[in-house]
Amino acid sequence: MTRMAATRDGYGQALLELADNAKVVVLEADLGKSTKSLHFRKAHPERTVSCGIGEQNMLLVGAGLAASGYIPFASTFAIFTERAFEQMRNGVARPNLAVHLCGSHGGTHTGTDGSSAQSIEDLAVFRTLPNVTVLHPCDDVSTRILTKQLAETGSPSYMRTARNKTPVLYDDVKEGTIQIGKGIELQTGSDVAIIACGVLVSEALKAADSLRNDGIEATVIDMHTIKPLDGKLIDRLVERCGALVTAEDHSVIGGLGSAVAEYLVENSLAPLEMVGVRDRFGESGQADEMLEIMNLSAPYIAKAAKKVCSRKE
Amino acid sequence: MLSKSITELEEIARKCRIEIVKMVYRAQAGHPGGSLSEIDLIAALYATRMRVRPSEPQWDDRDRFILSKGHASPGMYAVLAEMGFISHEDLKSYRVLGGVCQGHVDMKWCPGVDFSAGSLGMGLSFGMGCAVAARLDGSDRRAFVMIGDGEMQEGSVWEAAMAAAHHELGNLKVILDRNRIQNDDFCEEQMRMFDIPSKWRAFGWNVKEIDGHNMQEVMDGLDFLEAPENCNGPSILIAHTIKGGGISYMENNPAFHGAAPNDEQFKQAMIELGEVEA
Numbered sequence: 146m147t148r149m150a151a152t153r154d155g156y157g158q159a160l161l162e163l164a165d166n167a168k169v170v171v172l173e174a175d176l177g178k179s180t181k182s183l184h185f186r187k188a189h190p191e192r193t194v195s196c197g198i199g200e201q202n203m204l205l206v207g208a209g210l211a212a213s214g215y216i217p218f219a220s221t222f223a224i225f226t227e228r229a230f231e232q233m234r235n236g237v238a239r240p241n242l243a244v245h246l247c248g249s250h251g252g253t254h255t256g257t258d259g260s261s262a263q264s265i266e267d268l269a270v271f272r273t274l275p276n277v278t279v280l281h282p283c284d285d286v287s288t289r290i291l292t293k294q295l296a297e298t299g300s301p302s303y304m305r306t307a308r309n310k311t312p313v314l315y316d317d318v319k320e321g322t323i324q325i326g327k328g329i330e331l332q333t334g335s336d337v338a339i340i341a342c343g344v345l346v347s348e349a350l351k352a353a354d355s356l357r358n359d360g361i362e363a364t365v366i367d368m369h370t371i372k373p374l375d376g377k378l379i380d381r382l383v384e385r386c387g388a389l390v391t392a393e394d395h396s397v398i399g400g401l402g403s404a405v406a407e408y409l410v411e412n413s414l415a416p417l418e419m420v421g422v423r424d425r426f427g428e429s430g431q432a433d434e435m436l437e438i439m440n441l442s443a444p445y446i447a448k449a450a451k452k453v454c455s456r457k458e
Numbered sequence: 459m460l461s462k463s464i465t466e467l468e469e470i471a472r473k474c475r476i477e478i479v480k481m482v483y484r485a486q487a488g489h490p491g492g493s494l495s496e497i498d499l500i501a502a503l504y505a506t507r508m509r510v511r512p513s514e515p516q517w518d519d520r521d522r523f524i525l526s527k528g529h530a531s532p533g534m535y536a537v538l539a540e541m542g543f544i545s546h547e548d549l550k551s552y553r554v555l556g557g558v559c560q561g562h563v564d565m566k567w568c569p570g571v572d573f574s575a576g577s578l579g580m581g582l583s584f585g586m587g588c589a590v591a592a593r594l595d596g597s598d599r600r601a602f603v604m605i606g607d608g609e610m611q612e613g614s615v616w617e618a619a620m621a622a623a624h625h626e627l628g629n630l631k632v633i634l635d636r637n638r639i640q641n642d643d644f645c646e647e648q649m650r651m652f653d654i655p656s657k658w659r660a661f662g663w664n665v666k667e668i669d670g671h672n673m674q675e676v677m678d679g680l681d682f683l684e685a686p687e688n689c690n691g692p693s694i695l696i697a698h699t700i701k702g703g704g705i706s707y708m709e710n711n712p713a714f715h716g717a718a719p720n721d722e723q724f725k726q727a728m729i730e731l732g733e734v735e736a
Contacts, residue, residue, distance in 0.1 A: 202617035205587060
């Protein structure tokens with residue numbers, strides 16, 4: 146039976162494992178119980194800074210710490226990281242200070258809290274910032290591994306995690322096989338390539354299963370790093386499949402789909418269909434219900450795959 | 459504390475004022491008003507208090523100075539040149555492509571600058587981060603942050619004020635350049651701020667008010683910031699200053715928040731500052 150877990154738990158675990166590095170500090174904005182930085186706080190209160198409900202201050206306290214040789218990991222809900230966007234832009238990204246910002250509860254999958262808590266634009270806004278690496282892992286194992294790698298990059302990052310549980314894909318993987326900037330090929334097929342991130346990676350795998358029944362062989366990619374985008378991988382997918390689908394619990398404006406589209410028009414053209422949030426806000430609902438009403442679940446990915454196949458020359 | 463007489467400090471500040479006006483005149487752009495209001499404070503701070511090494515600007519255990527009102531960069535550049543972090547020749551690069559003296563102070567461009575400014579309401583939070591880092595390091599280095607009065611209209615200043623007091627950051631020292639003018643007009647017209655000392659006291663800060671152009675009071679104020687009894691938490695020195703202070707036609711004139719003098723005005727400024735004879 147597939148283990149189920151939330152990516153935010155992988156983040157919390159990674160912080161604990163990073164604690165051996167005395168330069169790692171954790172910043173909280175009253176959501177440590179939710180983002181899972183609380184485990185670090187309990188174990189290392191002296192290296193945890195409560196910033197209260199003040200995200201703007203938190204980002205720049207992080208910048209001051211990073212400028213003083215520390216490696217700060219700051220977290221809040223994805224939606225509230227956006228409140229500190231200009232702090233991230235001017236105070237963190239511009240001087241290239243290695244502050245690692247984690248936005249949990251990203252996407253409509255966040256569920257019953259409703260649209261105010263469902264960030265659908267975080268990947269887009271942080272992707273625009275020079276120097277910033279943007280990640281959106283799909284399970285707790287890869288989140289743990291990638292978070293630990295961030296501590297070594299020396300440049301700032303934004304990582305989105307999710308509130309709710311999804312199937313774990315990497316329980317048996319060796320740490321070194323997951324690397325920032327390298328998409329992971331989960332399944333190989335030559336008719337269409339589905340490039341997914343976050344909670345839609347497991348949906349993409351389900352879609353690939355249903356496509357197989359219809360005689361369509363799909364490659365499935367976990368594109369956990371939105372920026373820098375793994376362009377070499379996309380080149381190979383275009384060559385192999387000649388048609389691509391992106392899938393993300395995020396607006397189609399500016400996220401993974403946009404990043405892939407930008408790459409395609411400048412490099413190797415192939416038809417692309419984007420599964421994502423179509424310029425609208427969500428509402429309260431269970432995670433699986435949200436994927437349905439926002440047209441993000443496996444059947445919608447499969448439908449997009451068939452459509453893009455029909456667009457091939 | 460480095461020893462400097464009041465007269466010596468006043469002379470340093472006078473030379474810095476000359477450089478400020480020259481920088482803004484050459485660039486025909488920039489912010490002379492806030493540079494002139496802050497200059498006595500920054501000059502005295504660097505000349506007598508800051509534990510820094512101009513030949514080793516990235517020395518780990520240096521005190522930090524964060525000019526949060528980063529548009530008033532000519533004032534800081536003039537002091538950095540006076541201290542030897544940069545040359546007086548470098549001052550000619552103010553607002554010039556590729557120059558170390560960027561329009562707003564920038565830690566990636568200019569030796570001796572610890573914070574990339576340009577967006578108000580950010581420096582105090584950054585200074586808090588530096589102060590937390592010093593505490594974690596077990597170091598007695600301090601973070602000095604200069605903010606403007608208009609800047610206090612940014613809500614994030616108060617997030618930082620609350621957090622710094624909560625964490626009892628006695629190594630965080632703020633100097634408020636209370637020059638009463640912001641970009642568009644007098645602060646009182648843009649956004650009344652009522653009882654500023656009481657606001658900071660209510661947030662848990664040690665507070666002292668001084669005349670920011672009286673060098674003896676400036677030194678007393680810096681003593682206050684450093685006094686052991688005021689290191690139980692963050693402290694703020696509210697320095698009452700005159701926007702454009704030292705140049706008659708700029709004083710208390712909102713037009714010179716962000717405007718350069720013309721040829722005639724430049725000559726007059728140099729005469730008033732004793733750089734050339736009338």
